[in-house]
Structure formats: C-alpha cells, structure tokens
Amino acid sequence: AMSKSAVKISSDLLSNPLCEQEPSFLEMVTAFDTAMKRMDSFNQEKVNWVWLENAGRIMEFSSVFPSLNMAVKRREQTLQDYKRLQSKVEKYEEKERTGPVLAKLHQ
Numbered sequence: 255a256m257s258k259s260a261v262k263i264s265s266d267l268l269s270n271p272l273c274e275q276e277p278s279f280l281e282m283v284t285a286f287d288t289a290m291k292r293m294d295s296f297n298q299e300k301v302n303w304v305w306l307e308n309a310g311r312i313m314e315f316s317s318v319f320p321s322l323n324m325a326v327k328r329r330e331q332t333l334q335d336y337k338r339l340q341s342k343v344e345k346y347e348e349k350e351r352t353g354p355v356l357a358k359l360h361q
Contacts, residue, residue, distance in 0.1 A: 257294040264290040 264287035273280040
C-alpha cells in the first residue's frame with residue numbers, strides 16, 4: 255500500500271502545472287516517478303513470491319498432518335455448537351423464572 259501511495263504521489267506531481275513551467279523540476283519528478291514505479295513492481299514481485307512460497311508450505315503441511323485438519327474442523331464445529339447453546343442459555347436467563355424455564359436452563 256505504501257508503494258502504491260508513492261506511485262500516486264509521483265503521478266500527481268507529474269500532472270502539476272509547475273512541471274510545465276520548470277524543466278528541471280519536470281526532470282526530477284520524472285526520475286522520481288520512474289523510481290517509484292520500479293519500486294512498486296519490485297515490491298509486488300516480492301509479495302507474490304513470498305505468498306507463493308508460504309502457500310506451498312501450508313499445502314505441504316496440510317497433506318502431512320490430516321489429523322490436524324480433522325481436529326481443526328472438530329474444534330470449529332464444537333465452537334459453533336457452544337455459541338448456539340450459549341445463546342439459548344442467555345434467552346432462558348432473560349425469561350421469567352418459572353418451573354419449565356428453570357428446567358430447560360438447567361438442562
């Protein structure tokens with residue numbers, strides 16, 4: 255995001271009317287714009303490379319540890335069940351405390 259912002263700043267400077275009036279300023283801003291575009295493309299290549307390397311490693315480990323994947327799925331399912339039951343408990347706690355409500359709350 256930072257390099258994208260630097261490219262935007264450099265392109266905004268190029269469209270500045272002062273560039274038309276001062277050739278030396280135009281030369282500096284053009285050099286700056288070129289440098290920022292090169293930096294942005296380099297950063298993008300670096301991000302893509304890091305992402306591909308990490309994604310490959312993650313895929314490799316997920317196939318090595320299938321029991322870990324199953325444990326993660328079970329945990330997610332248990333967490334959803336817990337949230338569902340917690341909302342039921344909160345609903346019964348808000349109701350008037352009668353016999354059937356207290357029995358369901360205890361259950």
